[in-house]
Amino acid sequence: MPVQESIIFTPVRIPRPEHTLSRSKISQAALSVLYQLQKAGYQAFLVGGGVRDVLLGRSPKDFDVVTNALPEQVKSVFLRQCRLIGRRFVLAHVHLNRSIIEVSTFRAHHAKGGDGVIENGRIVRDNVYSNHIHDDVWRRDFTVNALYYDIQDFSLIDYVNGLADLQSGTIRLIGEPLLRYQEDPVRMLRAVRFAAKLGFTVEPATAAPIFHSGGLLAHIPPARLYEEVLKLFFSGHAVESFRQLRKYNLFMPLFPYTDACLGDDPMAMALIEQVLTNTDQRIAENKPVMPAFLLATLLWPPLLRMLPDRSLPTKEGNQQELLIETVQHLLTQQSRHVFIPKRVTTLMQDIWLFQLRLTGRSRGKRSLRLLEHPCFRAGYDFLLLRASFEESLKKFTDWWEQLQQGDENIRQSLLPNHPSPSKSLQRKKRKKKK
């Protein structure tokens, strides 16, 4: 069924006095892009999250502009401020006032004809440009994301009853849901993300196919899924996103090894819920967050499971090698689902190795050196997180806490007969000079 047959409304134009989207809520950079396109003789609209979030009284993450100008024409308006990106979907990025405004050209949905390329129901190329806004609307995902703000007269254009859905808090796919998920399975993750972020309800026909379509995510490049995972867990609604992912059976295709632990390991669930809660809280307080820390926590339960005795190795000898081998094995398997970049996995491995170091027997002068290690904070915080569920770790966290708090004298009493780090540093320097 062509997508536009299942949901047809007459487009409604809402004049400026009848809606609440004020220009003062749109960034200067986005306004400037809209005006410059208009001045060059093109149509220009704000669309997507920028319109949706402003109408909801929230601050948008970014502003997306759509126009009838082709990418090359956009480039000729903004010249060196503009970069064309993407091969599957060519977009223009306009760099203004230290922000990036994404400008896309109207595209027709493949069901409207043209040469959009579909393989096994999936869109693999989508550069079917159109001159008409009414073509563009059908390729958008949800009705609340398909509201257009026209810079020419400041009116809103609503083709798919998006305003009503915005008011009732409804996530509704445009078109036939299963087909739209097959075209691009990431839309399932987007449904979950918007439901979590906005506190909206996914309407039944949009929700129904998701429960049994998680397998479609296997067709998505794992690097794209990593970007989606970051959006799900680092937009301030990680707890709710996780809950919804689990509800719709979407967590399993992303993190199958973690998912396998959640059924019978209440501690794993508690640990993960806690790290997600902490992440949301840090974002609410504008504190920095570290993907490596959250991912190290998510993958900790399956890591333990893969180790002999299902726990950190404690025997003397090659315990570190054993841990590294297992980490590499887990990360290789995991990267087939969600690809975690090397800079992040390196940190994750460090955080995990620190669990051995911070609970090991030898706490001599090496301990003082560990304090200066760039990964100490993350490793120690992870130990703290674990200790809130494992009483037996308390003695280690207390010990490290004292070591960090203490002045030089306390450090010396904790580490009898060991030189202070400053002395050992001096000695190292002297050696170097020689």
Ligand code: ATP
């Ligand atoms: P936010 O920026 O807050 O994450 P958004 O809705 O603006 O939300 P973007 O990823 O910035 O999301 O995309 C901008 C718009 O492009 C969306 O609102 C939607 O109309 C369209 N869009 C993005 N991704 C898809 C997709 N996978 N399928 C269909 N339309 C999409």
Ligand code: MG
């Ligand atoms: Mg956006």
